[in-house]
Amino acid sequence: MKQDKRPAGAAVKKRRFFNRISRKLMLFVVLMSMVLLALVWLLSVKLLEPMYNRRVLADLNHAADVYSAIIEKYGKFESFDKSGGVHIPSDMMEEIMDNRGLLAGKCFEVAGTDCKVLLHLHQLQSDQCLLHPNPLSQLMEYSEPQWNSTAAVNLRATTFVLGDLNFTLPDSRILPGLESTSGTRQMVVCRNINNQYSLILSTDLERVGQAADVISAQMPIIAAVLLIVSIAGAYVFSRWFTKPISAISRAAREMARGNYKVRVTPQADDELGALAGDFNTMAREVGRTSELQRDLIANVSHDLRTPLTLIKGYAETVRDLTGDNKEKRDEQLSVIVDETDRLSGLVNSVMELSKYSSGTEKLNPVQFDLAQLCDEVAYRYQNICEQSGYTLTVDAAGPCTVTADPDMMSRVVHNLLANAIHHIGPDGCVALRVKSQPDAAVRVEIEDHGAGIAREDLPYIFDKYYRSRADAGKVGTGLGLSITKAILINHGFPFGVDSEPGKGSIFWFVAH
Structure with a gap:
């Protein structure tokens, strides 16, 4: 039996604990803080890297669209001079250079159907490019990237076969065997331009994952601090918020004891202030109604007492003294009839007022x-x-x-x-x-x-x-x-x- 009673008692105590608005407000503020903290963790840790990658991919796609449109506009890209070099038409080159700002922080190349590079530009923030490696970069000496590396040639051939691509390097599914020894990751966008040219744009992916790990490690500390602050703030706020309500509650108890002169001072010009004003109005009206009720009892008692006294007095007179004197008897009976009519008028007025006030009529x-x-x-x-x-x-x-x-x-x-x-x-x-x-x-x-x-x-x-x-x-x-x-x-x-x-x-x- 004891085991059955303890849970019930605990449930009662729990209900009593939450019977106060201040405690409900504290619980609400704490729960809201926890929900907001969970949202911050979700956005800052779990969604940070995917959102960043989507933004980088959109930027690469925009640049690829612009340069693909330029190449399609001029149709033929290259012409060979007597030395075997690549000559780019001046109008095409001028328009490409006008949009050079789109290539900031990117590696850009265009190749022909033979998978050999025709135009390239290296503006990666890091010296190393997974597609066009620079073997001497580790010696802090500059050398031209390998534009026709095995990885680049394979990717161009894949673009002519599969069409437009976008992926993140290193990715063994696209370029098997390609690895990054420095931990560098690149976002790559490939475009097949009318099966004549391949356009490849890539850019470094910042180490957002590491930043997310740092934020994730800080979350317990942030959660503890936020929980302490939210509990303290909720306590102060709940006390401040419920203070006018407590004042109105105390005043209501005073009025229930018969003190109709009690008033509440509005604390602010808001809904609680309006409630305090409404309470004061109610207190005045209840006090006035109570006074009117006392007047009602006094007036009705007076209005009823006078005709009843007259009716009783004249009836006793008729019975005891003037029963045989027709003239006096008729006169006194007339008074009795008049007073009876007066009583009927009072009763009818009360009933009429009740009928109109209640809406029954x-x-x-x-x-x-x-x-x-x-x-x-x-x-x-x-x-x-x-x-x-x-x-x-x-x-x-x-x-x-x-x-x-x-x-x-x-x-x-x-x-x-x-x-x-x-x-x-x-x-x-x-x-x-x-x-x-x-x-x-x-x-x-x-x-x-x-x-x-x-x-x-x-x-x-x-x-x-x-x-x-x-x-x-x-x-x-x-x-x-x-x-x-x-x-x-x-x-x-x-x-x-x-x-x-x-x-x-x-x-x-x-x-x-």
Whole structure:
């Protein structure tokens, strides 16, 4: 049983070790360093020589192409004078010399069908050429290379038989028996020019393999140093990177304990800084929501307590005292009915807000004249305004066609008009305006000349159960503007309020 438990415990410890972002970052940086080191080793050791050889071969092929084109251009290469020497036409020679820069560091020859050299140029960086050996070069004395050596003649014959070739000397498959006593290696390119001439270009191959061996021997030291540096750098980087995250985590735990005043100082103007800013915004909103919840409990408790107390008191009075007095009984029962209606209105408002906010009430958008709808809703308030001595001015010249749910928009206009009348100013004037916008939208404004809204209350005026200081103690559920907000958000319509204390408020929304 003990042997079964130990691996499980080790696995748990391993998982716990990697439960921190800092350790994951360290592991990631170390692994990336190892991958980069492997890539450097692959490119510097394993691929260095092949890539170098390909580059040398491309250079030789380019030079061979240029000189083959020159020889093909002039057709006949050599003409013999009376002494038996080779005479090269001046135009051909001039063009060959113009491209002499291509032969730097190379050995160049052209031979005829008899495999005898016609034109040659030796510019190898080393004195020794495997194809054209210089037997006295070891004595530090110069002598002409053997241009018609056995190896060179055999290679020319092979070129006439096999065609174009490229290989690296010494190569026993191409030239059997050819060896290099000095360790020199040469890249060779052969061209068969119309079965009339053979062109052979060669160049020394630097000892890239030895350089690769040196680099390979240094790799363990480089790997150890890089691993130490990467671990140290990863540790410092992970601590620096996770510091803001740890601060946000601590602040989140503080907020979970009920401290909604906790804030995080952004460390930089990046994603983590933005996260810290978003956390602070969330903390403010959660704190405000908590405060609104307390206000909700206080407001609902107050709104429910008053009608319930009245209902209970009058019901007991009817039962104990005025049950036989019809006039007083009817009067008290009327109070009970009114308070019951008030309770029903509060419950209905809460349910209506929940319905609109949760999205359970589906929109039924149709095209209709919003100006006509506003005029119809305003007509319902005309009698109330006349009885109270108020003036309701309507400026709704249609048609103002929009696409929306007419029942919900009627509820919005009704709530805003009721709110304006509830906060009507000393002049007793309320205005409803419907204006067509240039972008085919329709702007609706409801204006009152009441006490206005303080600047600090404006951002929260549409929140549920929120009441500004000016509304403290007034009768009402505080849900009308919240229902309006939920409906307009569901429609995607902009809305807001412009207000100045002492000059009234303008509530508006834009439909389209």
